[in-house]
Amino acid sequence: MRTGRLEAFSDGVIAILITIMVLELKVPLSAPKFGDLEPLLPIFLSYVMSFVYLGIYWNNHHHLFQVVDRVNGRILWANLHLLFWLSLIPFATGWMGENSFAPATVALYGVKLLQIAILRAPGGNRVLADAIGRDFKGKTSLILYSAAVALSFLSRTAACAVYVLVALIWLIPDPRIERALATQVQDDRDKTD
Amino acid sequence: MRTGRLEAFSDGVIAILITIMVLELKVPLSAPKFGDLEPLLPIFLSYVMSFVYLGIYWNNHHHLFQVVDRVNGRILWANLHLLFWLSLIPFATGWMGENSFAPATVALYGVKLLQIAILRAPGGNRVLADAIGRDFKGKTSLILYSAAVALSFLSRTAACAVYVLVALIWLIPDPRIERALATQVQDDRDKTD
Amino acid sequence: MRTGRLEAFSDGVIAILITIMVLELKVPLSAPKFGDLEPLLPIFLSYVMSFVYLGIYWNNHHHLFQVVDRVNGRILWANLHLLFWLSLIPFATGWMGENSFAPATVALYGVKLLQIAILRAPGGNRVLADAIGRDFKGKTSLILYSAAVALSFLSRTAACAVYVLVALIWLIPDPRIERALATQVQDDRDKTD
Amino acid sequence: MRTGRLEAFSDGVIAILITIMVLELKVPLSAPKFGDLEPLLPIFLSYVMSFVYLGIYWNNHHHLFQVVDRVNGRILWANLHLLFWLSLIPFATGWMGENSFAPATVALYGVKLLQIAILRAPGGNRVLADAIGRDFKGKTSLILYSAAVALSFLSRTAACAVYVLVALIWLIPDPRIERALATQVQDDRDKTD
Numbered sequence: 094m095r096t097g098r099l100e101a102f103s104d105g106v107i108a109i110l111i112t113i114m115v116l117e118l119k120v121p122l123s124a125p126k127f128g129d130l131e132p133l134l135p136i137f138l139s140y141v142m143s144f145v146y147l148g149i150y151w152n153n154h155h156h157l158f159q160v161v162d163r164v165n166g167r168i169l170w171a172n173l174h175l176l177f178w179l180s181l182i183p184f185a186t187g188w189m190g191e192n193s194f195a196p197a198t199v200a201l202y203g204v205k206l207l208q209i210a211i212l213r214a215p216g217g218n219r220v221l222a223d224a225i226g227r228d229f230k231g232k233t234s235l236i237l238y239s240a241a242v243a244l245s246f247l248s249r250t251a252a253c254a255v256y257v258l259v260a261l262i263w264l265i266p267d268p269r270i271e272r273a274l275a276t277q278v279q280d281d282r283d284k285t286d
Numbered sequence: 287m288r289t290g291r292l293e294a295f296s297d298g299v300i301a302i303l304i305t306i307m308v309l310e311l312k313v314p315l316s317a318p319k320f321g322d323l324e325p326l327l328p329i330f331l332s333y334v335m336s337f338v339y340l341g342i343y344w345n346n347h348h349h350l351f352q353v354v355d356r357v358n359g360r361i362l363w364a365n366l367h368l369l370f371w372l373s374l375i376p377f378a379t380g381w382m383g384e385n386s387f388a389p390a391t392v393a394l395y396g397v398k399l400l401q402i403a404i405l406r407a408p409g410g411n412r413v414l415a416d417a418i419g420r421d422f423k424g425k426t427s428l429i430l431y432s433a434a435v436a437l438s439f440l441s442r443t444a445a446c447a448v449y450v451l452v453a454l455i456w457l458i459p460d461p462r463i464e465r466a467l468a469t470q471v472q473d474d475r476d477k478t479d
Numbered sequence: 480m481r482t483g484r485l486e487a488f489s490d491g492v493i494a495i496l497i498t499i500m501v502l503e504l505k506v507p508l509s510a511p512k513f514g515d516l517e518p519l520l521p522i523f524l525s526y527v528m529s530f531v532y533l534g535i536y537w538n539n540h541h542h543l544f545q546v547v548d549r550v551n552g553r554i555l556w557a558n559l560h561l562l563f564w565l566s567l568i569p570f571a572t573g574w575m576g577e578n579s580f581a582p583a584t585v586a587l588y589g590v591k592l593l594q595i596a597i598l599r600a601p602g603g604n605r606v607l608a609d610a611i612g613r614d615f616k617g618k619t620s621l622i623l624y625s626a627a628v629a630l631s632f633l634s635r636t637a638a639c640a641v642y643v644l645v646a647l648i649w650l651i652p653d654p655r656i657e658r659a660l661a662t663q664v665q666d667d668r669d670k671t672d
Numbered sequence: 673m674r675t676g677r678l679e680a681f682s683d684g685v686i687a688i689l690i691t692i693m694v695l696e697l698k699v700p701l702s703a704p705k706f707g708d709l710e711p712l713l714p715i716f717l718s719y720v721m722s723f724v725y726l727g728i729y730w731n732n733h734h735h736l737f738q739v740v741d742r743v744n745g746r747i748l749w750a751n752l753h754l755l756f757w758l759s760l761i762p763f764a765t766g767w768m769g770e771n772s773f774a775p776a777t778v779a780l781y782g783v784k785l786l787q788i789a790i791l792r793a794p795g796g797n798r799v800l801a802d803a804i805g806r807d808f809k810g811k812t813s814l815i816l817y818s819a820a821v822a823l824s825f826l827s828r829t830a831a832c833a834v835y836v837l838v839a840l841i842w843l844i845p846d847p848r849i850e851r852a853l854a855t856q857v858q859d860d861r862d863k864t865d
Contacts, residue, residue: 098348105301108685112759117313118763120763125774125775125777141756148752152745152752177334177337192316197320198318295537298684299498302495366530366534370527381507384506385510390512394513484679491683499695563720577699579704587706
């Protein structure tokens, strides 16, 4: 089985998730002034954070399936498992935004990210695993998310700062992955020649 | 006609259905504590069950169209017929979740699954039909769903347990399909050589 | 330019339209009995009708782009024009369903179908136009839709019966299209040989 | 990396955005007469304008990726950045429509279009940049949008007229792009021969 349909289905689900979050930004009725938009600020901020995280997950998914050629039942279900937890992000985002980043909501958001970080690698891929070695980014994320969940009840600002920090770590491109991919492409070419 | 667009369209519809169910999990306003999420538990459970079922249907659809090469008008409409009944799953799920698994709602959910089980095979596919033989899984599902609909009015827990059981039966990979596909791939290669 | 992305985008839009209509079928709260679903009947019936119509439009779109090889700016915009009018179907459907098929709502639904029938052919395609000749189905639809709009104010049942009739006309496969396609495929093969 | 998945994901997001705007056109309950639709007119007009704009963005995206062969991390994120701002269009549209084109809402809509105009070119593409030269359309749009934002507080009609004007400028096909693409295709053929 090729990866095409699995990618198309995952793209569809992630595209919908990233878009329905914006529906939480409800249009204020009979509210024609700029000031009327102020109460929407926490919802907007939570939307930005989750948009970036879903963007990171989509990018990682894209990268991962660059090196996966074929799928089997186990990969299909690992992928659906990942999509299930991703599908709860709009809820966690909305709860946090609607309740002005209350401690429990910030903690739940962190638990959400933690779960996804644990599940992130669908289908165990040797090329990538070899490339990333001890997986510095993944392990760091787990530690930082756990810290942020605990921090939520002391300082919501600190917890959110940690979420932003982890996002930044993932936004910086990983030279090891690019190198491994380049090597693999080279190997494939060598075989073809 | 190739199967590409039919698959893409079905993927789109199923991706949307699997995602809009999460909208039923409405964000509680002015409810910043973990305890405020408790009333959402039945809705969450019904969501998990339907997510797994839609995942199974998508996997089966994926498997089926691995062995279908070309589509005609009859297959297009059989597929739309299947998508129509799938599109009612979010409603049946929401009704069951919002009414705390009341007997009638659990029964309707079973009727829904039963209809889809009857319709499941779009376009009659010989390779698969030969492979699965007397279609043990399909027939067992029909019997178990019918039993669960009747059970709903005696014990909702028992009915739901049956739904979980059928889902588990489908989650276990079917060695016969994998073998038939492998044989077919081998045959195709032999022809090409 | 290839037709791939135009088809993918159209598939996405039609898949979403066909699915958001089901959101109009709102889950009744604190309504756990079968009888509680009765008020939803007109909404359900309007949903079935529009699902079939969108299915027909998708099938026709699929057929049409089987014989279109390349797209240009004119075809892109003709297609977006068609998608715009299709995007109003959920509204027309919901208005008709929520107001129990009141005369004006049934008339607007007919106007909707009429507009789409007029616009149906995006990008003027010679192969198809030649095949269908005087376009019996298209012309009949225009006449029947116009009649149904007028009928709406006399008898809503009669108007709806006409909508069902036109849908049935389109559901019957058109041997002329299949023949034209078969001829074209044959021609292409002859050229390749 | 190929552009296929990036295009599919962008198509999905834009298809959803263009479709969820129609949800703002809420079905009036217990309102079965044509006159009951009158209050929806400003919402409908704002929907038409945004549909055309999203159509233009999709067309431009389509054109752009005709000449982009491979994507890297920078292009992926530039594209997500663009999608983020596009995702706010339904909100800006809804706010403007629900508040009958109040000055602040019209200004915000212009700021929205302005931001997107600034971001429009994801991934800096030499072929296109060379072709368009000093980018007359892009620069004109920036000036006109800025003027319209200022105009909003003097005359909403004038501001909206400017938005319509810019849309029209983009709807007229650009012979320079078509020429550059044709040349490139020719070059590619020459290389292949």
